[in-house]
Amino acid sequence: MMGKARVIVTGGSGKAGQWILKHFVENEYEVINLDVKAPAEPICRTIITDLNDLGQVHNALSAFSSGNRQEVAGIVHFAAIPQAYTHTNDVCFRNNVMSTYNILEAAANLGIKKVVLASSESSYGICFASEFMEPQYVPIDEAHPQLPEDSYGLSKVVNEVTAQAFHRRTGMQVISFRLGNILVPENYAELKANFDNTEARLRILWSYIDARDVASACLKAIEVDGLGAEALIIAADDSSSNRLTRDLVAQYLPGVKDIRSSLEGRTSLISNAKAKKLLDWEPKFHLMEQS
Ligand SMILES: NC(=O)c1ccc[n+]([C@@H]2O[C@H](COP(=O)([O-])OP(=O)(O)OC[C@H]3O[C@@H](n4cnc5c(N)ncnc54)[C@H](O)[C@@H]3O)[C@@H](O)[C@H]2O)c1
Incomplete structure (x- = not known):
């Protein structure tokens, strides 16, 4: 007898991951979490797995993939x-x-056909640049150059390229989410209390995305068919500043002359238009409505 649809989540013990586990469980999936540590709240089965070890990844995935379910x-x-x-660059x-390579290699070997990867707005290089670097245009979209100097941003760029290689090798669908700064419900009060410190969030271009909206995008990306290897910006519609976006650009990004939208109100400087279109996804948790 066919059981529930099954999904494997890595990093499910982390900040975003716990919301992703919950969302898949609530949507009637059988979920397994692979992480080096147990989650604070046991939402589903966790197998402690170091994903740097391909043997462990294979073992964990094949245990969950076998049988006639x-x-x-x-x-x-x-993960x-x-x-x-926070760690040395090489680590x-x-x-x-x-x-990421190990997850894709094991998925390819086991015939798993869809993978979602957590990439980042940091892959554009602005966040961790030693000298502040303005975007080449706003709103940033998926075609904007990715120019990291730090090993974190670089790791995300490499992972997106690895995703393309595995798509070529096996035809698997690999969607890389270039995530804005992830917020969980307990982050909102502090963020709002610091609205006056506008510059604090300049490096992330005031981006944000609620972890619950990340989770809904993950579900959409697992359920959608035929996307190949795509990078999608996953960000809220609006910014995480209480100021008008046009004013933020004028004050903090004076060198940006290529402005590609009317920048109405508090609109985001990283565009989620492609994700909305390809995933039929809408972010639902808006900063100004959260307490
Ligand atoms: N937090 C953000 O604002 C943000 C923004 C953009 C992208 N991202 C990306 O989203 C993802 C989740 O971020 P988060 O904030 O929830 O991070 P987090 O640190 O809270 O969670 C990451 C989890 O991955 C696990 N992990 C790390 N390396 C592992 C390994 N080798 N094997 C097994 N488990 C491992 C950790 O134990 C942790 O539970 C990451 O890929 C991150 O780069 C986060």
Whole structure:
């Protein structure tokens, strides 16, 4: 008898991952979490797995893929060191690149056909640049050059290229989410209390995305068919500043002359238009409505 649809989530013990686990469970998936640590709240089964070790990845995935149950719908790979300079550069690069390579290699070998990867707005290079670098145009979209100097941003660019290679090798659908700064419900009060410190979020171009909207995008990306290897910006419609976007650009990004939209109101400087179109996805959790 066919059971529930199955999905594997990596990094499910982390900030975004816990919301992703919950969302798939709520949507009647059988979910397994692969992480080096257990989650604070046991939402589903976790197998402690170091994704740097291909043997462990294979073993964990094949345990979940075997038998005559329904095939694995896909893998949502969020495990990573999630920023630059918390670890040495080489450790961050190796962890993020090898864990992603191993997930894709094992998925290819086991015939898993869909993978979602957590990439980042940091792949554009602005966030962790040693000298502040303005975007070449706004709103940034997926065609904007990715110019990281840090090993975290570089790891995300490499992972997107690895995704393309695996798509060529096996035809698997690999969608890389260039995520804005992820917020969970407990982040909103502090963020709003610091609205006056506008510059604090300049490096992320005031981007944000609620973890619950990340989770809904993951589900859409596992359920959609025929996308190949795509990078999609996953960000809110609006910015995480209380100021008008046009004023932010005038004050903090004076060198940006190529302005490609009317920048109405508090609109985001990183565009989610492609994700909305290809995934039929809408972010629903808006900063100004959260307390
Ligand atoms: N937090 C953000 O604002 C943000 C923004 C853009 C992109 N991202 C990306 O989203 C993803 C999730 O970010 P997060 O903030 O939830 O991070 P997090 O650190 O809270 O969670 C990441 C999880 O990955 C696990 N992990 C790391 N390396 C592992 C390995 N080798 N094997 C097994 N597990 C491993 C960690 O134990 C942790 O539970 C990451 O890929 C990150 O780069 C995050």
